[in-house]
Amino acid sequence: MHGEDLGGLAKFAVVAEEQSFTRAAAKLGISQSALSHAVRRLEEKLGLRLLTRTTRSVAPTEAGEQLLETLRPAFSQIDSKLASLTSLRERPAGTVRISCSAHAARTIIWPAVDRLTVANPDITVEINIDAGFTDIVAGRFDAGVRLGESLDKDMIALRIGPQLRMAAFAAPSYLAGRGIPLTPEELTRHSCINLRLATSGGLYAWEFEQGSRSIRVKVDGHLVLNDMDMVVDAAVAGHGIAFSLEDHVRRQLADGSLVRILDDWCEPFDGYFLYYPSRRQPTAAFQLLLENLRYRP
Incomplete structure (x- = not known):
């Protein structure tokens, strides 16, 4: 295979992943016309249409999907091998790409990256904030972060x-007028602030545990939000009961603007883990x- 063919395959893969010539060209740092020409030459050489183009979108054809399935692991292996060559340098160097949630990035990843990059200026770290379950192999990330x-x-x-x-909480003004629920089941009689999940688009069902008992409660209320900071702000303003990671409201619980409820129903659970492919x-x-990230109690 000639170098031009390999370059064409790489360009096709980026277009197929991005589903856009505009985004792919920006990512590759070339013009859209040059990118379109490279993909067209590849299609002509193979005698197959690899992409379906419309005025609004670009998507792989059946042949394109099959080719992409072959290219993903091959390019991932090449990236890994090229990156491993940096170990031959006197100083560690290279780029590490991580996909994680905003909370994990702020509380766990950033402090470690801050230390690492100050001590090792030849290392570049890319942090991609994503609330969903990212396919790190398809996205060509080195690692991702999830709950255990x-x-x-x-x-x-x-x-x-x-x-x-987790913590369930509300403003003192709300609880003064509506009372304090003593069990998760009583939340159905309260105004609760729902969180819309970015991954599925559904509403998050609140999960409680006490000993061997586990309860999932679908709550209701007059607010549905998709940002946790807004959920906390709405709770402070007295719009109802909310539910989030304890870290999100530690300051508000300390200063009294929010009151924790159902504390005995919120048991600890496994926190964040970094995960990466075993073959990499x-x-x-x-x-x-x-x-730098390894947890040391």
Whole structure:
């Protein structure tokens, strides 16, 4: 295979992943016309249409999907091998890409990345904030972050944070007028602030545990939000009871603007884990990041 063919395959893969010539061209740093020409030459050489183009979108054809399934692991392996060559340098270097939630990024990932990049200026870290369950292989990320209960079995997992707790809470003004629920079931008689999930678009069902008992409650209220900071603000304003990670409201609970309820129904659970494919050869830069993130109680 000639270098031009390999370049065409790489350009096709980016267009297929981005489903847009505009975004792909920006990502590759080339013009849209040059990118379109490269993909067209590849299609002509193969004698197959690889992309379906409309005025609004670009999508792989059946042949394009099959080719993309072959290219993804091949390019991932090439990226991994190229990155591993940086271990031959005197100083660790290279780029590490991580996908994680905003909360994990702020509380766990950023402090470690701050230390790592100050001490190792040749290392670049890209943090991609995503509330969903990102396919890190397809997205060509080096690693992702998830809660321990949702880890894939074929991944290597490293614990990077302590146990977490959820908290149900409301403003004193709300509780003064409506009373304090003593069990999760009583939440159905209260105005609650719902969170719209970014992944599925559904509403988050509140989960409570006490000993061997586990309860999921679908709450109702006059507010549905998709941002946790807004949920907290709405609770402080007295719009009802809300539910989030304890970390989100630690300051408000301390200053009294929010009151915690159902505390005995919020038991600790496994916190964040970094996960990455077992077949991927860690680079020196990635190994350093692992050591900076490893949780040490």
